[in-house]
Amino acid sequence: MSATLFPFLRTKSLSPSVLLRGAHSSRVSYAQKIQAHNNSKFKRCYSQFRSTQDRTAVGVFTPTAAAVFVVTGVGLFYYFRHEKAKLLEQRQKEMEEKSVGRAHVGGPFVLTTHDNKSFSEKDLLGKWSMMYFGFTNCPDICPAELDKIGGIVTSLEKDYGRIFQPVFISVDPARDSVPQMARYLSDFHPRILGLTGEYATVKQTCKAYRVYFSTPPNADPAGDYLVDHSIYVYLMDPRGNFVEAFGQSSTEEEVVERVRKEIGKWEAQTGKKV
Amino acid sequence: MGWFGGSKSEQATPVSRENRQKCWETRDAYFECLDRVGVLKAGEEGKACAKENTLYEENCAKSWIEYFNKRRILAEQQKDMLAQAKVQSQEARRANS
Incomplete structure (x- = not known):
């Protein structure tokens, strides 16, 4: 999630580099570099997007967020539909293969x-x-x-x-x-x-x-x-x-x-x- | 045997529903006669059911007659056995109570 894309989601106390630092101490220097880079970039962008941020101060619901929401929703819908179809198919296959407790009566003729x-x-x-x-x-x-x-x-x-x-x-x-x-x-x-x-x-x-x-x-x-x-x-x-x-x-x-x-x-x- | 077309060399035609019904009716009439004279095994009744027997033989194939006659005896034995089993189970119940 880059600061340039979602300036409205950035807060100084919860930058990804801070979280990274806590989790992987060995990567501290790299993370710090990223943070420094991001911060400088952020400062530049911040002024650039300040007006945008003011407009969206009413909430996090922007056209971008709405788009992400809709895309995710549609994606999940198709995913679950696919999964359901797969489950039904599997159940049917199981039934076809079910042979326990079934007498072996019948055959080719x-x-x-x-x-x-x-x-x-x-x-x-x-x-x-x-x-x-x-x-x-x-x-x-x-x-x-x-x-x-x-x-x-x-x-x-x-x-x-x-x-x-x-x-x-x-x-x-x-x-x-x-x-x-x-x-x-x-x-x-x-x-x-x-x-x-x-x-x-x-x-x-x-x-x-x-x-x-x-x-x-x-x-x-x-x-x-x-x-x-x-x-x-x-x-x-x-x-x-x-x-x-x-x-x-x-x-x-x-x-x-x-x-x-x-x-x-x-x-x-x-x-x-x- | 009417429904074999008179000739043994010809292939048998299937027994129709009507033929079967007629055979069963003459069989029932013959067995009723046997019951009246108190005979279980067909053929041991002497001249008593001659008329019924003729009709029975006219309307049923030999293999069917053998089968029905045997089954009459088996059914009678089964009846005896069932009655005996019933008496025994009743006695057992009485002994238990």
Whole structure:
């Protein structure tokens, strides 16, 4: 802060050289030189700015001070905005990386939809998905669970719109061809997407999703047999991470309530519903 | 079996909602009959539920019939076990108080 710039702030008792002298005794001579220089300069300037000082004697608020104030204010505003954005980004990143207490359910897969399109785990991103594994010749549990999923999707879509993707993955690929899946699913909620594929692909997908099933690899496509399999409905978040598994005993209302809670948590963290 | 299209070599068509409903209804009718004659295991009722059984077999696949029949026995055993557990817990409570 030079005396020529801020003459109104200078007082003899509080010159920077005095403060310097107190703090660094080794620099006394240098500081004294500066002070001597400043003082001589100050004396010259003092007379020069005397009239200015008189005018500003009412206070320290000069156009210069105002400018410094505004610049500092604007600077701080942008600084804090930047810091806040950085913090939010960090929190989001933490959430993405959060893996403690989360089951490792899910993984990469490429299967075929009931309308004969390729579908991978990446196509699930950006939506809350409900995944169920079963087969079309299932006597009673699968159709009941699929009807339950349909009811859940209907009531959730009323409030949130189409941000849900129910998926039915076949564990009986020998019999569940693409047209078979299409005919079967025409009886259920229109949003339910059927997935089937090669035995090996289905097996690998089931492994990633921790789903057990009993179909042998060489099953007769025309045979009359049942498949023993896990009957959980998985809820996955818009980033494809596992959230919860619902068993047969979970009612439609319970699942809807839980999904609402999860969307609320998600919204609090990301500012978005998906 | 009506909904296999008559031919075994053809690939099975999926069971429609209507087909399933019909199968479940005939199953329930047959099991009610078994309950009336006091038979748990399907097939041990003699000629008592012949009419219901025919309808059941006409409307449900063999694999489904096996599954439902087995489950009827399992459900009965479960009922017994649950009742037994209830009695035991009540006895335990009585003993404690």
